[in-house]
Amino acid sequence: MKNKVSSLISILLFVLIFFLFYKGLKNSNIYTPVTKIEKDIPFFETKIFDKNEDISSNEIFIDDNRFYLLNIWASWCVPCVDEHPFLLELTKQQNLNLIGLNYKDNDIKAEKFLNELGNPYSIILLDYDGTLAIEWGAYGVPETFLIKEKKIIKKIIGPINDDYLNEIKELIK
Amino acid sequence: MASLIGFYSLIFGFCLSFFIIFFSIRNYKDSNNFDTKIISLTFLQLFFVIVSFFGLIFSFVTSDFSNETVFNHSHSTKPLFYKISGTWGNHEGSLLLWLLVLTLFIFLFLIRSKDQTKQYRVLTLLFQEIIIIGFFIFVIKTSSPFNYIFPVPDEGLGLNPILQDPALAIHPPILYLGYVGSSIIFSSTLSAVSLGYMSKGWASHIKQWILTSWIFLTLGILLGSIWAYYELGWGGFWFWDPVENVSLMPWLALTTLFHCVLVLEKKLILTSWVVVLSISTFALSMCGTFLVRSGILNSVHTFANDPERGLFILIFLFCLIFLSLFIFFFFHKPENKINYNFFLLSKETSILVNNWFMMYFLIVVLIGTIYPIFLEVISSQKISVGPPFYNKLIIPFLIPFLLAMALGPKLEWIKSKLENKIYLILFFVLSLFLSIFIIKILGTNFLFNTILITPAFYLFLITIRDFVSMKLKNLSQNIAHFGFSLLILSILFNNILSTETITNLKVGETFQAKNYKINFESIDQEERQNFQSFIAKFNIENSDGSIEILKPELRVYNQPNIITSEADIKTNLLRDKFITINVVQNQEYFNVRYQIKPLMIWIWLSVLLISLGGLTSLIKKKYEK
Amino acid sequence: MKLLKYLFLLFLIFNLSSLYAEEKNLKTEITKNLRCLVCQGQSVYDSDSEFADSIKILIDEKIKQGQDKQEIYQYLKDRYGQWILYEPEFSKNTYFLWIFPVFIFLIGGFLIFRLFIIKKN
Numbered sequence: 001m002k003n004k005v006s007s008l009i010s011i012l013l014f015v016l017i018f019f020l021f022y023k024g025l026k027n028s029n030i031y032t033p034v035t036k037i038e039k040d041i042p043f044f045e046t047k048i049f050d051k052n053e054d055i056s057s058n059e060i061f062i063d064d065n066r067f068y069l070l071n072i073w074a075s076w077c078v079p080c081v082d083e084h085p086f087l088l089e090l091t092k093q094q095n096l097n098l099i100g101l102n103y104k105d106n107d108i109k110a111e112k113f114l115n116e117l118g119n120p121y122s123i124i125l126l127d128y129d130g131t132l133a134i135e136w137g138a139y140g141v142p143e144t145f146l147i148k149e150k151k152i153i154k155k156i157i158g159p160i161n162d163d164y165l166n167e168i169k170e171l172i173k
Numbered sequence: 174m175a176s177l178i179g180f181y182s183l184i185f186g187f188c189l190s191f192f193i194i195f196f197s198i199r200n201y202k203d204s205n206n207f208d209t210k211i212i213s214l215t216f217l218q219l220f221f222v223i224v225s226f227f228g229l230i231f232s233f234v235t236s237d238f239s240n241e242t243v244f245n246h247s248h249s250t251k252p253l254f255y256k257i258s259g260t261w262g263n264h265e266g267s268l269l270l271w272l273l274v275l276t277l278f279i280f281l282f283l284i285r286s287k288d289q290t291k292q293y294r295v296l297t298l299l300f301q302e303i304i305i306i307g308f309f310i311f312v313i314k315t316s317s318p319f320n321y322i323f324p325v326p327d328e329g330l331g332l333n334p335i336l337q338d339p340a341l342a343i344h345p346p347i348l349y350l351g352y353v354g355s356s357i358i359f360s361s362t363l364s365a366v367s368l369g370y371m372s373k374g375w376a377s378h379i380k381q382w383i384l385t386s387w388i389f390l391t392l393g394i395l396l397g398s399i400w401a402y403y404e405l406g407w408g409g410f411w412f413w414d415p416v417e418n419v420s421l422m423p424w425l426a427l428t429t430l431f432h433c434v435l436v437l438e439k440k441l442i443l444t445s446w447v448v449v450l451s452i453s454t455f456a457l458s459m460c461g462t463f464l465v466r467s468g469i470l471n472s473v474h475t476f477a478n479d480p481e482r483g484l485f486i487l488i489f490l491f492c493l494i495f496l497s498l499f500i501f502f503f504f505h506k507p508e509n510k511i512n513y514n515f516f517l518l519s520k521e522t523s524i525l526v527n528n529w530f531m532m533y534f535l536i537v538v539l540i541g542t543i544y545p546i547f548l549e550v551i552s553s554q555k556i557s558v559g560p561p562f563y564n565k566l567i568i569p570f571l572i573p574f575l576l577a578m579a580l581g582p583k584l585e586w587i588k589s590k591l592e593n594k595i596y597l598i599l600f601f602v603l604s605l606f607l608s609i610f611i612i613k614i615l616g617t618n619f620l621f622n623t624i625l626i627t628p629a630f631y632l633f634l635i636t637i638r639d640f641v642s643m644k645l646k647n648l649s650q651n652i653a654h655f656g657f658s659l660l661i662l663s664i665l666f667n668n669i670l671s672t673e674t675i676t677n678l679k680v681g682e683t684f685q686a687k688n689y690k691i692n693f694e695s696i697d698q699e700e701r702q703n704f705q706s707f708i709a710k711f712n713i714e715n716s717d718g719s720i721e722i723l724k725p726e727l728r729v730y731n732q733p734n735i736i737t738s739e740a741d742i743k744t745n746l747l748r749d750k751f752i753t754i755n756v757v758q759n760q761e762y763f764n765v766r767y768q769i770k771p772l773m774i775w776i777w778l779s780v781l782l783i784s785l786g787g788l789t790s791l792i793k794k795k796y797e798k
Numbered sequence: 799m800k801l802l803k804y805l806f807l808l809f810l811i812f813n814l815s816s817l818y819a820e821e822k823n824l825k826t827e828i829t830k831n832l833r834c835l836v837c838q839g840q841s842v843y844d845s846d847s848e849f850a851d852s853i854k855i856l857i858d859e860k861i862k863q864g865q866d867k868q869e870i871y872q873y874l875k876d877r878y879g880q881w882i883l884y885e886p887e888f889s890k891n892t893y894f895l896w897i898f899p900v901f902i903f904l905i906g907g908f909l910i911f912r913l914f915i916i917k918k919n
Contacts, residue, residue, distance in 0.1 A: 007502035014498070018491045023550040024469050025483050076758060104848055106759040130852025131859070137877035139835040139849045407844040414839045525910055533903040544895045554891055557833055559841075559884025566899060738846075755846040764846055 038151045042135045049102055049110065049124035060099060060123065061150055067093075067172045068147040071121070072101045072133055075113035077141045083159035087120040090165070096172055100124035103133055103141050146171060176240045179228020180319035186221035186272070187309040189214060190302050197295045197302075207291040211298065212283050218305075219276040226269050229318050230260045238329050241320035242266060248331035250703040258342030264466060264482075265318035267345060268308065271462075274353035275305050282357050282382070289378060293361075293370050300360035303496075307489045315482050334704065334730045334737050340400035344393060348420060351390025352458045355423060357382050358430070359455035362448055363497060367504045371444050376437035381794060383434060386454075387427045388787040394420050395780045406738045406753045408673075408768050410776065413563045415470045418542045419461030422535060426454040429531040436524050441508050443521075446528060448505055452497040457539075459490045469546055523581030530574045537566045568621045575628035575661065578654055579635045582647065600638070604630035617669055626665055632658035649793060653786025659779035663772045670771040679762040690714040691767055705729040709754050709763070723752045723767075749773035825857055828870060831884045841884065 045056045061068055071087060073080045090096060100121035102110050105128075127133055136145065137155075146154040146168060154171060156164050193214045200208040229242070233256045238244045246263040247256055260266045279301040286294050312318070361379060365371045397420065398410040411417060430450035433443045464470050467483020541558045549555050580597070608626040617623055636655035639647065676684045678693040694710040707727040714720050726739040736756060743750040748771040755764040829843035834850045842850045853874075860870050874882050886892045 003502060007498065010498055010502075011495070014491065014494055018487070020547045020550050021463070021469070021487055022484075024546040025467055025480050025487065027549060104758055104852070109759070129855045130848060131856045134852055134856055134877065139878070141848075407840070409844065412839060522910075525913075529903075529906040529910060532906065533899060536902050537899045540895060540899055544892075548891060548895075552891065555879060555881045556886050556892065557881050557884050558886050558895070559831070559833070561831060561885035562895075566896075570903075757851075758848060766846075 038153060041145075041147055041150050041152055044132055044135055046132055047126045049100070049107070049126055055123075055125070060125075061147060063097075064149045065095070066148075067096045068099055069096055069168070070099045070101060070136070070145040070147060072103050072127075072136075072138055072141050072143045074103045074105045074141050075109040076105065077103075079159040080113075080142045081117065083142055083161070084117045084120070086160040086162075086165050088118050090168065091120045093169070093172060097122050101127055101132065101136075103127050104130045175228045175231035175235070176237060176243075176319045176321075177228075179225045179232070180317070182221045182225040182228060183269075183309070183313065183317075183319070186218050186225065186276070187306070187313060189218040189221065190306045190309065193218065194299065194302055197298050201292060201295045201299075207287075207294060211295070212280070215276070215280045215283055215298065219273075219280045222269070222272050222276045226260075226273050229266055229269060230257055233257065233260045236329065238327070239321060239323070239325040240318070241322045242318045244322060244326055244329050246331075247329040248703065249328060251331070251337070252702055254339075255337045255342065259336075261345045262336050262342075264479075265312070265316045267349075268312045268316050269318055270345060270349050271353050272305065272308050272312065274349050275301065275308060275356055278354050278357040279305070279360070282361070285381075286378065289375075290368075290370070292368055293364055296364035296367060297357075297361040300363050301356060304356055304360070304493070307493075311482075311485055311489065315479075315485055331703075331730075334728065334735055335404060338400055338404045340396050340403065344396040344400060347389055347396055348393025351386050351388070351393050351427075352420065352423060352461070354382075354386035354389060355427060355454045355458055358386060358427075358451050359497075362451035363500050366448055366500055369504070369506065371437075371441075371447070373438055373441060376434045376447075377794075380431070380434050380438065381791060383427065383431050384787050384791045387424070387431060388784050388791070390420070390424050390427060391780065391784045391787065394424060395777065395784075398780075399777060402773075403740065403742065406740050407766070408671075408740070408751050408770060413541070413558075413560045415542050416461075416465050418538045419457075419464055422461065422538055422542075423454045423457045425531055425535040425538070426450050426457055429528055429535075430454060432524050432527050436521055440521070443524070444508050445505065448501055452494075452501070456490065456494055456497070459486070459493065463487055463490055464542070520581070520584045523577060523584050526577050527581065530570060530577070533570060534567060537563065541566075568625060571661065572621075572625055572628050575625070575632050575658070578657070579628070579632040582639075582650055582654070583635075596638070597635075600634045601627075601631055604628070604634060615669060622665055622668065625661065629658050629661040629665065633662060649786045649788075649790035651786075652789055653783050656779045656782030656786060659775060659782065663775040663779055667770055667772045667776065671768060673766065673768040675764070675766050677757065677760075677762045678765050682762075684765075686767075688716045691765065693763075693765065701728075703730065711752060711765075711767075713750070713767070721750060723750065725752045725754045727754065727756065744774055746774060747771060824861060824867065825854070828857055828867060829854060831871075832874065833882050833884055835878065835882060 041057065041061060043057050045054060047053065048055050069090065087098060091098060098121045100123070102124055125132070133139075133141075133143070136143075138157075140157070142159050144156040144160060144164075145152050146156075154168070160168075193211065196208060196211050196214065200211060229240075231237075232240045232243050233247055234253065236243065236247060236249045236256070238247075242263060242265045246266075247259050251259065261270045279298060282297065282301075283294060286297075358379065361382070365375055365379075394417075397417065401412070402408065402410040427450075430447065433446045433450060436443050437447055463483060463486040466479070467486060468480055469483060541562055545556050545558055583597070604627045607630055608623070611626065612623050632654060636651050636658060640651045640655070643651075674684065674686045674691065676691070678684060678691070680693055680696055682693050684691045690713070692712045692714065694712055696707055696709045699706045699708065705728070707729070708724050709726070711723045711725070712720055713723060721743060723741045723743060725741045728737045728739060729735075730737070738753050738755050740751055740753045742752075748769055751768040751770055753766045755766075757764050826843060829850075830841050832842040832853060834840045834842050834845035834847055834853075836847050836849045837845045840850075842853050857870060860873070865873075871883060880887065886895055888896055
């Protein structure tokens with residue numbers, strides 16, 4: 001009797017474990033930090049590229065009728081080269097402002113990068129030590145945030161490609 | 174050509190399984206003696222797998238890029254040694270290694286078990302063949318190392334440079350001999366249970382297989398840790414990384430199993446423990462294979478992230494588990510409990526206590542590894558379970574565990590009066606004073622780590638005393654337990670006494686630390702076979718006037734495009750001096766990390782001692798025969 | 799009897815959380831507990847990646863500002879989720895994780911203990 005009970009329990013237990021593993025397999029194992037939908041943008045202050053001026057986030061994301069695209073990039077980042085054409089394409093969107101965040105970079109090399117590949121940004125912010133990117137919850141480069149009314153409505157990890165480009169275009173209609 | 178031979182050899186090996194099963198069943202049912210034809214067939218199967226394996230090695234060595242696996246994981250500029258070891262450094266090749274060990278062990282088992290009954294041997298073979306067939310199907314259907322690609326590429330995609338290391342090259346074969354070798358314990362135990370064959374004699378017989386598997390598993394884990402320490406560059410050797418845990422769990426189960434079998438050799442008790450542990454060891458091995466290869470976990474070591482393969486292993490694993498459960502509940506007759514006269518102070522009890530603690534440790538590691546997966550499935554919440562968790566749950570329990578390890582073996586079978594209590598208490602007091610003395614000198618805080626020194630010392634002293642007074646009696650036990658106490662002591666003191674300096678330096682700059690001065694002299698570039706080498710020269714001036722030269726290296730590989738940092742480590746019996754440099758993006762200075770790590774080499778030596786203990790037991794058994 | 803002593807000792811020890819090793823250095827303690835998100839299985843303390851470097855700079859700043867361990871952890875959790883912390887917090891999601899192993903230990907102890915009670919009777 002005791003044997004039957006424990007055998008039943010064991011079998012049920014293992015069936016349960018099997019299903020948990022099975023479902024676990026189905027889930028993605030690449031972790032993307034969860035950015036809550038419609039998360040507020042962080043408040044920050046930093047310097048502007050090429051000018052010796054400070055600026056605060058209040059002054060950047062002022063127009064609630066426009067969309068903003070914050071793109072984290074660096075001259076030493078190889079995938080950033082790949083996504084650059086897509087950023088230039090996005091400058092054609094009337095209701096979108098592209099904002100660059102130059103991440104742990106060297107001013108001269110960054111300048112060279114933009115001269116060679118084009119400058120899609122209406123303004124470029126500096127993040128020499130990478131702490132501003134952390135403020136945004138980014139951890140690598142490139143990463144891109146789509147912002148409306150001071151909230152993050154989409155986060156893209158990795159370079160922008162055709163699919164992401166279309167998604168962005170859809171979202172800002 | 175070699176790949177073609179390899180492929181067909183694999184198919185032949187697979188087909189042979191059916192012949193083996195046919196002849197085995199026939200032999201099982203008939204009244205003849207063990208059919209030696211079966212051994213020949215088993216050998217033939219092993220032979221085909223070996224040929225297949227060598228076919229793959231040959232393809233790697235000749236850089237045959239028409240083979241998809243070779244293309245994905247090799248490069249013509251790789252040194253020969255690493256071309257060969259690249260064979261098993263990938264998913265498909267490592268599965269071929271699985272098959273090799275599976276077929277090797279069953280063959281060895283058959284020729285070494287001539288004193289056992291025919292039914293037992295045949296049934297063991299049948300169970301093992303189930304596993305073998307499963308892996309054949311897995312390889313051929315989802316993970317063939319002999320896929321053809323056309324057009325043939327000129328060059329391969331190269332192996333991850335971190336994997337080009339001597340320790341890591343031999344780590345998989347050794348580990349698999351342990352890991353996969355536990356399959357034979359699984360098969361033979363299921364066979365023994367089905368036949369009601371478990372006895373004291375059987376325990377003696379199975380002990381050698383347990384020991385063999387255990388020794389290799391211990392060494393395999395050691396090699397993995399040594400590799401991590403020398404290669405990964407931050408001076409650690411155990412991170413509670415899921416893949417490390419996955420090799421530790423079978424080890425814990427196997428160690429516990431071994432101790433239970435020691436009891437079973439003398440008395441017909443703990444049979445249920447033996448059955449469950451035998452099944453669990455191999456199940457944990459397979460579970461580990463699942464976790465590592467299915468993409469369900471995120472780790473440094475994971476192989477292919479392929480859910481299809483993961484699903485196959487998962488189903489296969491659970492089929493084996495359900496089969497084992499069925500056999501256990503249907504066939505296993507627990508021994509008559511009248512035999513149970515456990516006296517408090519007896520060897521049987523101390524083994525039970527051992528089981529109790531070991532199973533606790535096993536569950537801590539198991540839950541820690543698997544819980545994040547389950548939690549994510551249930552609640553979509555992703556959490557990490559890292560070193561703090563394991564340390565908090567394991568270290569405090571090591572204190573009583575070490576004490577039990579010291580006292581347990583002193584107890585006699587059945588009943589004990591604890592002879593010579595005086596020296597036991599004396600040693601304890603001595604250990605206590607030693608620890609307090611050391612803590613005072615070092616000025617460290619009173620923590621679990623420091624409390625742990627006392628029981629570790631206690632075990633240390635007791636085992637030394639036993640060795641001196643009892644000489645060869647229980648030699649293997651003394652060596653292994655002494656090794657363990659040394660391991661704990663080395664890790665503790667290494668942890669307490671290690672120091673580190675992290676600083677940014679340009680060439681020519683100097684950093685003054687409390688007891689030494691770091692001078693960044695120069696950095697030179699050299700061309701190597703498949704990478705550019707940047708060798709930095711540091712000289713360290715110690716406060717006693719001695720000067721050491723250390724040369725950490727940066728390697729820039731071109732295929733794939735990676736920069737690795739190679740530590741320079743100066744080892745002696747007292748301490749390791751460990752230095753690494755790293756590039757800082759966009760800056761002219763380098764990040765320099767210099768560590769002084771006392772007693773590092775004793776950590777490795779103590780694990781070697783532990784394995785030596787196991788080896789001694791194995792050899793002694795041969796002598797007694 | 800010895801068993802009881804062990805269990806009691808254990809219970810005592812387990813409650814003395816002040817005996818758990820704490821790093822002498824707050825920054826070291828925090829960075830050792832943080833997962834480097836761009837590395838594979840390394841703590842921020844051990845890693846030299848860009849991400850890890852930036853985190854360390856950030857933590858330096860925050861410590862200078864006077865923030866304590868919990869505030870810093872909360873800041874990072876808000877941005878990266880619980881996953882960035884190596885030590886799982888003791889919350890309703892993780893009761894099972896922390897308690898189950900100890901629970902099993904106590905059950906095991908009880909079962910062994912019972913063996914001797916039965917014997918005495």
